[in-house]
Amino acid sequence: MRNAVLVALFVLGGGTLANMYLSKSESLDQKPGFYWVSERLVQIPVVSFLPTRVLHREMPSISREDNASVLKSVYEVFNPSLRPFLALVPIVLDASADTAKAYPAIGYIGVSPDWDKTVLQSRHRAIYEQRGMKPGDPVFMQRFKTNLLIHEFLHILQVHQGIDSRSCYEAVARWYLDPRYGMPFANNKGDGNTAMSKSPPMLSANRMKYIVWYDLYNYRRLSDVPQDESWKNMQYWERYRFEKKGVEEFAYIGEEILSSGSASESYIKTGRWRDQDWKDKKARLLEVSPEVIALYRGVFNPELTQRKIQK
Numbered sequence: 579m580r581n582a583v584l585v586a587l588f589v590l591g592g593g594t595l596a597n598m599y600l601s602k603s604e605s606l607d608q609k610p611g612f613y614w615v616s617e618r619l620v621q622i623p624v625v626s627f628l629p630t631r632v633l634h635r636e637m638p639s640i641s642r643e644d645n646a647s648v649l650k651s652v653y654e655v656f657n658p659s660l661r662p663f664l665a666l667v668p669i670v671l672d673a674s675a676d677t678a679k680a681y682p683a684i685g686y687i688g689v690s691p692d693w694d695k696t697v698l699q700s701r702h703r704a705i706y707e708q709r710g711m712k713p714g715d716p717v718f719m720q721r722f723k724t725n726l727l728i729h730e731f732l733h734i735l736q737v738h739q740g741i742d743s744r745s746c747y748e749a750v751a752r753w754y755l756d757p758r759y760g761m762p763f764a765n766n767k768g769d770g771n772t773a774m775s776k777s778p779p780m781l782s783a784n785r786m787k788y789i790v791w792y793d794l795y796n797y798r799r800l801s802d803v804p805q806d807e808s809w810k811n812m813q814y815w816e817r818y819r820f821e822k823k824g825v826e827e828f829a830y831i832g833e834e835i836l837s838s839g840s841a842s843e844s845y846i847k848t849g850r851w852r853d854q855d856w857k858d859k860k861a862r863l864l865e866v867s868p869e870v871i872a873l874y875r876g877v878f879n880p881e882l883t884q885r886k887i888q889k
């Protein structure tokens with residue numbers, strides 16, 4: 579039943595990126611009264627933590643052929659020096675994954691058994707069809723696969739590159755509270771951010787902050803950033819005490835930058851990044867403080883960051 583609800587939730591989410599992450603799920607170490615923000619949670623094992631059958635049973639990989647175009651796009655946004663490593667990270671079908679999840683310490687990514695299936699082939703067919711999908715539609719669209727894999731690779735890379743979650747959290751929290759990088763705002767155009775305005779958009783509206791806020795805090799069912807200054811508290815500190823201390827922040831922000839453009843018409847049609855998609859990624863970079871970006875040193879394709887410096 580929970581699966582059905584989750585599937586329904588993420589099918590619903592086809593429209594907007596933010597909605598894709600609405601689902602929540604339980605975890606092995608769930609605390610009472612506490613909800614994971616995303617079903618795409620990271621298992622940070624602690625190998626002994628995982629049921630041994632998960633590790634020992636045969637775990638079929640996704641088809642590299644069927645996913646060649648997605649994988650190519652995903653690898654392209656990362657530093658080329660990382661590609662041989664990324665290409666070796668197993669991506670396995672994982673019955674416990676509603677969409678996708680990373681096992682960074684072990685170094686693999688688990689994805690839903692529906693990854694390469696059509697609606698007709700899915701055991702959740704009825705739910706998908708109820709949502710208006712046709713039997714022949716793929717359950718996972720190219721765009722969704724791209725965003726998910728970027729996110730999960732970031733989890734793997736954070737561990738692989740030894741990027742400290744605590745300093746990530748602290749840099750993100752400082753960026754979040756820093757008014758020079760704008761207030762969280764849902765639309766691209768914030769107050770006073772008209773064509774007439776000379777200030778950079780990020781000074782009056784910061785969509786990136788909004789998206790990260792939304793992704794990480796929607797479990798409180800807040801539909802908008804509070805109008806007063808209380809958004810600055812936004813349970814960030816509470817979350818820090820109880821949860822992952824920068825792990826999700828790293829993956830969400832990196833994903834927001836790197837997957838930018840995946841919703842563009844051309845990407846959906848061709849499955850390839852266009853120049854405009856890269857421009858969108860660079861625009862997203864400008865919305866995040868250099869301190870946060872520094873955490874991704876060596877992770878992003880240098881094409882993204884170099885041109886930013888020249889600006």
Ligand SMILES: [Zn+2]
Nearest residue numbers: 618619620829
């Ligand atoms: Zn995650």
